[in-house]
Amino acid sequence: MATQQSPNITLYTDAVPYGIKVSIVLEELGIPYKVKEISIEKGEQKNPEFLKINPNGKVPAITDHDFNVFESGAILIYICDNYDHKGKLLPKDPKSRSQVIQWLMLQLSEHGPMQGEANYFNSFSSENVPYAIQRYTNETKRHFKLLDDALEGKEYLVGNKYTLADIAYFSMVKFHQISGIKTLNDYPNLTAWLARIDAKPATKKGIDVPNNSLREMVEKPEKLEELCQKVKAMVKQREDEEKGK
Secondary structure: OOOOOOOOEEEEEOOOHHHHHHHHHHHHHOOOEEEEEOOOOOOHHHOHHHHOOOOOOOOOEEEEOOEEEEOHHHHHHHHHHHHOOOOOOOOOOHHHHHHHHHHHHHHHHHHHHHHHHHHHHHHHOOOOOHHHHHHHHHHHHHHHHHHHHHOOOOOOOEOOEOOHHHHHHHHHHOOHHHHOOOOOOOOHHHHHHHHHHHOOHHHHHHOOOOOOHHHHHHHOHHHHHHHHHHHHHHHHHHHHHHHHO
């Protein structure tokens, strides 16, 4: 049942793909919110104060009044259940709602983890692991082909209407370069879909939360390389610390 109170949302996030899922949804629905930047580089996601909000120590998370929500998919559903009264992004019709949630669950359970590992082994790992690079890059491409096929003759994934399903996938597909996939030329429907979402005003605002480093990373190759080197150094440092224990 939707809440009757006004939202009092604080978004805890860093400039990461999973974080912009939430900010784009909030912007698309016109929901006011505050932002608390949680620096992964500084390890702030492991601070005791944040662990009270998300015991798993990862961003994004939100608080709404005195209620905490963690895990990006759970956050998106919570926001829509409570504040998307017209069913703009999560339809009220049970079958349409189910279709959106099916795509959302697939993104969370398969596509997101596979592309996340492709990101890691292509761009962030301190060592070259050819098998892992091949496996996770190919799995990411498989999901891109699945999406491209699903978008044949359509603008969006469910009912030809923009929903949570599109936003969840967009947040990862947008940054395909990190996954070792230089272009989307093999996926024309996906390319058009990406451009369609990219052009939305809410996307332009949401992608710059809590800062514009993700946008810069896509627009400036040197920024992507800078990020990769920084993360590699962080990974190596943590590995060395683990070995020293």
